[in-house]
Amino acid sequence: MSRYSKDWQQIALTIKDQAGWRCSKCRCQCLRPGDPTKHLTKSERTKITLTVHHHNRMPEDNRPENLIALCTSCHLSYHNRKQSNIPPGQLSFDF
Numbered sequence: 001m002s003r004y005s006k007d008w009q010q011i012a013l014t015i016k017d018q019a020g021w022r023c024s025k026c027r028c029q030c031l032r033p034g035d036p037t038k039h040l041t042k043s044e045r046t047k048i049t050l051t052v053h054h055h056n057r058m059p060e061d062n063r064p065e066n067l068i069a070l071c072t073s074c075h076l077s078y079h080n081r082k083q084s085n086i087p088p089g090q091l092s093f094d095f
């Protein structure tokens with residue numbers, strides 16, 4: 001987690017905003033901050049939570065061209081498909 005810079009939350013928010021809170025891969029509409037989630041189950045909520053992926057898998061590299069907004073399931077498939085230095089269990093830090 002220390003590999004993420006301290007303004008990561010702000011950077012990630014900017015990327016998600018620019019993406020219109022849609023996944024860049026499957027284009028699904030994800031939750032925005034403040035969206036009501038009470039009617040959703042935890043797994044439904046997780047599915048439409050937008051995350052930010054590092055193209056080069058370097059969490060230190062926060063250049064906009066290295067960052068891509070992905071929903072949780074697309075994000076997981078990215079990490080499952082290729083060799084990754086970020087274990088899937090740590091993906092929650094990648095939000």
Ligand SMILES: [Zn+2]
Pocket residue numbers: 023024025026027028070071072073074075
């Ligand atoms: Zn997606």
Ligand SMILES: [Zn+2]
Pocket residue numbers: 052053054075078079094
């Ligand atoms: Zn990622």
